[in-house]
Amino acid sequence: MIRRYLTFGVLLAAIWAGAEEDLAAQMNVALNSPNPLVRLGAAESLVEAGRASEARVTSTLVSLLDHDRAPTRCDAALAVLRCENQSESTSVRAVEILLRDGDLPARTEVFKMIEALGPIVRAAQPALMELLKSSECLDRYRAALALSSVAFDNSDAAYAVSSLVADAHPAVQVNASVALSRFEMLDHRVAPAVTSLLNGTNRFLGLNACGIIGRLGPEASEAVPSLQRLLDDRSPGPGKDRGGGAAGVA
Amino acid sequence: MIAVRALGKIGAAAQPALPNLKEFLNSGRAETAVAAAAAILRIERTPDQQAVSALEREVKNALAPSYGRLSAIKALLEAGLSGQVMKETVEAIFRGPDHPHVKITAAALCLRLRERNDEAMQFLTNALASSEAVAGDLAAQALGNLGELALPAVPALSQALQNREPRLRIAVRRALWRINSATTSQKP
Numbered sequence: 001m002i003r004r005y006l007t008f009g010v011l012l013a014a015i016w017a018g019a020e021e022d023l024a025a026q027m028n029v030a031l032n033s034p035n036p037l038v039r040l041g042a043a044e045s046l047v048e049a050g051r052a053s054e055a056r057v058t059s060t061l062v063s064l065l066d067h068d069r070a071p072t073r074c075d076a077a078l079a080v081l082r083c084e085n086q087s088e089s090t091s092v093r094a095v096e097i098l099l100r101d102g103d104l105p106a107r108t109e110v111f112k113m114i115e116a117l118g119p120i121v122r123a124a125q126p127a128l129m130e131l132l133k134s135s136e137c138l139d140r141y142r143a144a145l146a147l148s149s150v151a152f153d154n155s156d157a158a159y160a161v162s163s164l165v166a167d168a169h170p171a172v173q174v175n176a177s178v179a180l181s182r183f184e185m186l187d188h189r190v191a192p193a194v195t196s197l198l199n200g201t202n203r204f205l206g207l208n209a210c211g212i213i214g215r216l217g218p219e220a221s222e223a224v225p226s227l228q229r230l231l232d233d234r235s236p237g238p239g240k241d242r243g244g245g246a247a248g249v250a
Numbered sequence: 251m252i253a254v255r256a257l258g259k260i261g262a263a264a265q266p267a268l269p270n271l272k273e274f275l276n277s278g279r280a281e282t283a284v285a286a287a288a289a290i291l292r293i294e295r296t297p298d299q300q301a302v303s304a305l306e307r308e309v310k311n312a313l314a315p316s317y318g319r320l321s322a323i324k325a326l327l328e329a330g331l332s333g334q335v336m337k338e339t340v341e342a343i344f345r346g347p348d349h350p351h352v353k354i355t356a357a358a359l360c361l362r363l364r365e366r367n368d369e370a371m372q373f374l375t376n377a378l379a380s381s382e383a384v385a386g387d388l389a390a391q392a393l394g395n396l397g398e399l400a401l402p403a404v405p406a407l408s409q410a411l412q413n414r415e416p417r418l419r420i421a422v423r424r425a426l427w428r429i430n431s432a433t434t435s436q437k438p
Contacts, residue, residue: 149420152420152423152424152427153427184424184427184428207252210252210253210255210256211252211256213256213259213260214252214255214256214258214259215259216259216260217259217260217261218260218261218262218263220256220260221260221263221264223256223260224257224260224263224264224266224267225266227253227256227257227260227264227267228257228266228267228270230253231253231254231257231267231270231271231274232270
């Protein structure tokens with residue numbers, strides 16, 4: 001570990017000093033080191049210094065994605081995702097590694113990147129679906145939203161997310177309901193879970209469920225009695241609120 | 251009111267709710283009446299005269315909020331009804347002093363009514379590049395909802411995929427997906 005940070009320091013000092021020749025020499029030594037942590041440290045420093053496009057940097061990071069220690073794989077994967085010029089397959093592999101092997105902070109980092117990465121992480125859908133069943137509520141919370149961003153046209157993903165509207169954690173319920181409203185492809189399988197929200201006491205979930213039922217259309221016919229009950233309810237809520245406005249018209 | 255909209259979108263299977271919805275036509279609140287009328291027209295196969303009258307009344311009411319009048323026009327259009335008053339109202343709102351978010355809706359309706367096509371399309375594509383994220387988001391949604399009519403906006407949408415704002419990029423990807431789905435579903 002100490003050698004890794006020393007590498008960081010020496011390389012950054014050379015970069016800041018503008019000592020190109022020193023830097024090239026240091027880089028060759030560090031990137032060819034037999035110690036994977038030194039190689040990783042060198043590659044990370046060069047990514048930080050905006051030199052991610054250099055072939056040696058990317059090839060070093062990619063080779064470290066296969067390292068047998070999970071923390072090294074994850075650090076390499078995070079550095080890979082910070083390189084804008086990575087190939088799609090490498091980025092997907094990096095996301096998969098982080099979701100599968102990363103600790104909570106590493107997974108948090110990758111969740112933050114998912115929206116920015118967009119469709120290229122579609123191949124990570126299985127890993128995201130697996131996280132919907134995680135024992136860590138933060139994973140379930142984030143995986144639901146991430147799926148609605150990268151797999152909005154996948155009705156299986158929507159169905160998997162719908163199971164979380166009855167999650168033990170209220171924040172996960174809310175996020176799952178918000179995520180469901182963001183899916184473009186919804187089918188009758190989500191109707192029972194969404195209809196159950198109309199009968200609950202949480203007004204936000206009820207309002208959101210109405211929006212999702214509207215998107216389901218005829219496939220949500222089982223929700224009609226619950227919706228009628230809401231119309232009969234004279235208190236403010238999904239039946240009588242002023243939701244919608246201009247955004248609803250568009 | 252969102253429950254009223256949901257019933258409308260369920261369509262024919264929501265017929266048991268028609269008596270409740272018809273009650274709302276005379277609720278005294280224009281917004282509720284418009285939502286109920288729109289839902290009734292979606293549920294009933296033949297246009298209900300009472301619902302159509304409620305919507306037409308709202309369209310002609312110059313004192314009503316613009317988005318309420320636009321909602322009424324949208325509902326009439328979905329029921330296959332169109333008229334000169336609707337076209338004039340949409341155009342007046344599009345050209346008037348309303349908030350840009352309302353004008354995005356008006357622009358989308360102009361395109362549906364085949365009115366001011368070039369200007370409306372230009373307005374929507376400009377909104378995509380707006381520095382205000384919500385406007386870009388709404389424009390992308392409106393274009394996505396237009397389906398095949400939004401085909402001329404595909405280059406601008408593709409360009410917007412490079413926007414720095416992740417939320418807008420997601421809205422744009424959805425819009426492109428909708429336009430693509432609408433186009434492919436219409437092919438034999």
